[in-house]
Amino acid sequence: MTAERGAAGREPTPAALRAATARGLQEQFPGVRVWYGEATGSWWAMVQVRSGPRLLEAPTPQELRDEIMSLRSRG
Secondary structure, X not given: XXXXXXXXXXXXXXXXXXXXXXXXHHHHOXXXXXXXXXXXXXXXXXXXXXXXEEEXXXXXXXXXXXXXXXXXXXX
């Protein structure tokens, strides 16, 4: 998951990289809302399952992805 370079070819900011990562996860899991918590330093997702919405937290995007997949497989 990559972010586009900023103006004048500069490297993307950490915030832009996190936003691109969140968009990538949301594209991979339609209907799931993903964000990075600035205050917590954690990655978050709101996942709809049969029993209702579930809030997930993970320290990295990969771990959040794994948790989403696990939750969805359990239903």
